[in-house]
Amino acid sequence: MKKLIALLAVLALSLSLVSAVAEGTSFTTIEPGKLTYATSPDFPPFESRDDDDNVIGIEPDIMALIGEKLGLTVEAVPMDFTSALLSAQLGKTDLVVSGVTATGEKAEERKIWFDFTDIYTSIQQAIVFKSGKDITMDNLGQQTIGVQAGTTGQDLTEDDFGEDHVVAYDTYSLAFQALLNDQVDCIVLDDAVGKAYLALHPELTMVQTTYDVEGYAFGVYKQDTGLLEAINGALKELMEEGVVDEIIAKWMAE
Amino acid sequence: MQQFDAWKALITAGEPVSLWQRFYVYFYQAFIYKDRWQQYLNGVRTTLYVTAVALLIGIILGLLVAVVRTAHDQQRPGHKNIVLGFLNGVFRVYVTVIRGTPMMVQLMIMGFVIFSSSKDFAMVGALTLGINSGAYTAEIIRGGLMSVDAGQMEAGRSLGLNYTDTMRFIIVPQAVKAILPSLGNEFIVLLKDTSLISVIGGKELIYAARGVISRTYEAMFPFLGAAFIYLLLVMLFTWLLGIFERRLRASDRR
Amino acid sequence: MIDVKNLTKRFGDLLVLDDVSEHIDKGECVVVIGPSGSGKSTFLRCLNLLEIPTSGEIVFGGVSMTDPKTDINLMRQKMGMVFQHFNLFPNMTILNNITLAPVRTKKLTKADAEAKAMDLLARVGLQDKAGSYPAQLSGGQKQRVAIVRALCMEPEVLLFDEPTSALDPEMVGEVLDVMKRLAKQGMTMVVVTHEMGFAREVAHRVVFLDGGKLLEQGTPQEIFENPQNERLRSFLAKVL
Secondary structure, eight states: OHHHHHHHHHHHHHHHGGGOOOOSSSOOOSBTTEEEEEEOOOBTTTBEEOTTSOEESHHHHHHHHHHHHHTOEEEEEEOOHHHHHHHHHHTSSSEEEEEEEOSHHHHHHHTTTEEEOOOOEEEOEEEEEEBTBOOOTTTGGGSOEEEETTSHHHHHHHHHHOGGGEEEESSHHHHHHHHHTTSSSEEEEEHHHHHHHHHHOTTEEEEEOSSOOEEEEEEEEOOSSSHHHHHHHHHHHHHHTTHHHHHHHHHHHO | OHHHHHHHHHHHTTOOOOHHHHHHHHHIIIIIGGGTHHHHHHHHHHHHHHHHHHHHHHHHHHHHHHHHHHHHHTOOTTOOOHHHHHHHHHHHHHHHHHHHSOHHHHHHHIIIIITTTOOOHHHHHHHHHHHHHHHHHHHHHHHHHHHSOHHHHHHHHHTTOOHHHIIIIIIHHHHHHHHHHHHHHHHHHHHHHGGGGGGGTOOSHHHHHHHHHHHHSOOHHHHHHHHHHHHHHHHHHHHHHHHHHHHHGGGTOO | OEEEEEEEEEETTEEEEEEEEEEEOTTOEEEEEOOTTSSHHHHHHHHTTSSOOSEEEEEETTEETTSTTSOHHHHHTTEEEEOTTOOOOTTSOHHHHHHHHHHHTTSSOHHHHHHHHHHHHHHTTOGGGTTSOGGGSOHHHHHHHHHHHHHTTOOSEEEEESTTTTSOHHHHHHHHHHHHHHHHTTOEEEEEOSOHHHHHHHOSEEEEEETTEEEEEEOHHHHHHSOOSHHHHHHHHHHO
8 A cells, every 4th residue: 555655656746746836936835825734633742633623733833833934824734644644745735744753764765755844853662551561672572562554653663573563553542442452562652642642541651662763844845946945944943942842842741 | 511520530540430430431522522523513514415426426427337338238230339439448447447446545546646736625535436436336227227128128219219218218217226226235335435535634424533532532432423323324314215215116016 | 111122130140031022011911920930020120120130121111221321210200019028118107108209209299199198098998097007007908008109109000029929818809909900990010920810800911931931921811721832831730
């Protein structure tokens, strides 16, 4: 499936490039005056949906401020994670903003499909399991591991322990349901996300892995319109002002 | 509401709670809290809208393809119509491609390649489902047309009616009656397949359920609720179809 | 009125009609007889091109039916046909069965077609069945309706393809009576049938087909009382 989508993407990329028109100003977006991003809003605290179907979280807050700085209205387009990646590859939206890892081998592969902004925060993979169990990096290979499909957690655990030990779920919510049902022994995921779930499920425990620290960034539709530079500029300002850290701290506390 | 807050606090604190209390809290937060049932209702509205549009496209397309292909096969020897031959070829490719590829891939291609600039995912989804359903409906109708006694066509033509009129007034009405059960089955499949459009961001029933899940981190009740609504819709649909079928059968026996 | 010239029909390797020539006059009632598989039904169905002749020509009212440029629908409107299995349209009422073709082909307005249909139904004693569906009728009633359906197009000739073969014995009479009346009124008719009584009583001419060949033809008297052909003699010996 992944390969098929990649194949499709090559095909479509050549098609959709035709529609991207550079206007000669400092930057352009797909829809003039509007910054659109695809996101899979089931990744709290980075992005989730409130009861009025608004996309909320760390990344939407950052995006709103970037839009403000660039003088653009910002629109979130919610969809599946795979679809969100595809959306920025094919230029349906300007960006994919969905906790996209921008470091390591995975990022090298993804760089074919879209450009990455600068990394705005770093996280590490963690293991979440029911309190009372004793799961560490050393005996992780003997467990059934739940992950979200398409995440770094899936790649790392499948490489280390083989696909037979790993069950990939479409969403974290489903993975956690499986954990509570004892269908998997643990979940490997970004520690920031793990913290958010832990707050709701006190019966769970989290430990850090020894995997490399990874950076999060936004994926930008590959086209030479100066948009990447503009967003990086705005992001840099926000980081220097300390606003990004404030936002992260605020959402992690919730 | 007070009950909910109290029991939810118990669960969050990790206190032992009865099965009923757990059920009550999960049910309450999945459907009643913050009037979340309205979100499902909005989802159902889109589900029904997408089903209706897809159904319409599917029937029109299916009928067109079936009639053209049947007409092509029933041509007199030595009277081959070039236009009919061309259309027949096109439609054969259509049926082969649509039936031979997964719906998910069709949705991706439609959503990200063909309609890459559209954000009306419900409409793109309806169109994709309609085109998909058309291929299956075409084969069902074709089977129905072939099942009508050859003497009916002969009787119509012997009266001097042309092929189109004979089809329209004599063959098609009889075929419809014969294929109504399989057509009803196709419609039910279609209704449930609308859940796939949430992958590209169509805001139907499953999307609504996932929204609630991303807020409550509990997947079982929202999905069970969605399943229950699908079941109700299918039962309603089956009931309506039964009435329609009995009416059509009125001419058989009295 | 109808000229059949060197008509040959093959189904694949099977030769069903072998160089048949025949002429049917206006007002004539021609009965085609012969054993099963003799090609008599195929002969009839070739007349209105329900079967496409392999070779040969059918000329009807001076127009070649077999010419690809001929508007076959227009020609068929002048040639009614009655089938062995009635082939009424089960999805329509009797009245609609009858009026569909004249209205759709713009031969009659809806009101005229209905008036004519009711008149014709009355003549075969079925006016009270106008609102019924075919499934509610007996075989004999269905076949009478089928004849009325053909008649409502005001055809110049009526083709009957074993019209009584699928009927229970007690219903054969009511259908034959209608056909006899039509013949008396001067309707041109070509009838394929096993009803030798009808052939003897009503036919102006009887044609004997066997093995796809037209072996003998003549008045009923000639055919039934003084058959020349050996095969006709053995056929008659079996059926009479």
